[in-house]
Amino acid sequence: MFDLTGKIALVTGASRGIGQGIALCLAKQGADVAVNYHSSADQAQEVVKKIEDLGQKSIAVRADVSKSDQVKAMVEKTVQEFGRLDILVNNAGVLNYKTLDQMTEEDWDWVIDTNLKGQFLCVKAAAPLMEKNGWGRIINIASVASGGVGVGYPALAHYCASKGGVVALTEGLAVELGVKGITVNAIAPGAVETDMAKGVTEDEQVKQGLLARLPIKRIGQPEDIGAAAVFLASDEASYLTGSVIYVDGGWLAA
Numbered sequence: 001m002f003d004l005t006g007k008i009a010l011v012t013g014a015s016r017g018i019g020q021g022i023a024l025c026l027a028k029q030g031a032d033v034a035v036n037y038h039s040s041a042d043q044a045q046e047v048v049k050k051i052e053d054l055g056q057k058s059i060a061v062r063a064d065v066s067k068s069d070q071v072k073a074m075v076e077k078t079v080q081e082f083g084r085l086d087i088l089v090n091n092a093g094v095l096n097y098k099t100l101d102q103m104t105e106e107d108w109d110w111v112i113d114t115n116l117k118g119q120f121l122c123v124k125a126a127a128p129l130m131e132k133n134g135w136g137r138i139i140n141i142a143s144v145a146s147g148g149v150g151v152g153y154p155a156l157a158h159y160c161a162s163k164g165g166v167v168a169l170t171e172g173l174a175v176e177l178g179v180k181g182i183t184v185n186a187i188a189p190g191a192v193e194t195d196m197a198k199g200v201t202e203d204e205q206v207k208q209g210l211l212a213r214l215p216i217k218r219i220g221q222p223e224d225i226g227a228a229a230v231f232l233a234s235d236e237a238s239y240l241t242g243s244v245i246y247v248d249g250g251w252l253a254a
């Protein structure tokens with residue numbers, strides 16, 4: 001089950017955090033993985049080494065996902081190296097905490113361009129390659145902050161808007177690409193222990209408040225998201241498209 005032997009994956013923002021966890025989980029199932037990074041070159045090389053230690057091929061590819069020329073070059077380099085592209089995980093993301101009165105146009109553009117436009121640009125570059133093979137898996141990382149579930153998050157309006165956009169993008173692309181053999185799904189993580197979530201995991205009061213609410217009494221780990229990505233990337237998930245899987249320890253159900 002969930003054998004990814006022979007598959008080529010590209011994971012954006014895989015130098016750290018959830019992206020690293022996803023890259024390693026895909027490699028454990030037999031995929032070769034291109035590790036995209038933006039500024040953490042050394043950490044990306046460490047991820048490459050870990051993937052090679054698992055017996056899979058890997059390269060690190062620098063690109064800012066919000067820039068179309070860099071995204072095209074990243075996808076070209078992946079195909080040059082591995083000959084094809086089967087699985088795209090759109091994971092790269094950013095946030096900063098700003099209330100409406102603090103939030104500048106630059107803050108808004110940075111978050112929307114990285115989290116939402118970045119996913120569009122990566123799909124635009126990757127989908128034609130998958131279409132050629134009649135098989136593809138696109139996995140977009142959303143969030144419990146994607147909206148529509150009755151929970152709002154203060155000082156994160158731009159982030160929430162970007163992640164709501166990711167869900168809508170996922171549904172729109174799923175309808176378009178299914179007939180070409182490509183599935184498009186989203187994973188919406190809850191609180192996962194990474195640099196991005198330090199505001200939650202390193203503030204003991206906030207952390208205990210969250211743990212009190214979570215039915216699964218722990219903070220998520222990158223591998224929890226990686227496990228869902230493995231399933232969505234597999235042949236076994238061929239009847240699933242346009243879906244959002246909430247991997248949140250039961251946060252939204254509580």
Ligand code: NAP
Pocket residue numbers: 012013014015016017018019036037038039040041063064065066091092093094114141142143144188189190191192193194195196197
């Ligand atoms: P993180 O630890 O801050 O890591 C972010 C990753 O994104 C890094 O690898 C970073 O690369 C990359 N990145 C940032 N800007 C980029 C750009 N312009 N181009 C390419 N890569 C870029 O964050 P994380 O917690 O792992 O988050 C990963 C994804 O999960 C994000 O989409 C986030 O919104 C989502 N998410 C996280 C949580 C959570 O609790 N952690 C919850 C819900 C959703 P460099 O270091 O190389 O710059």
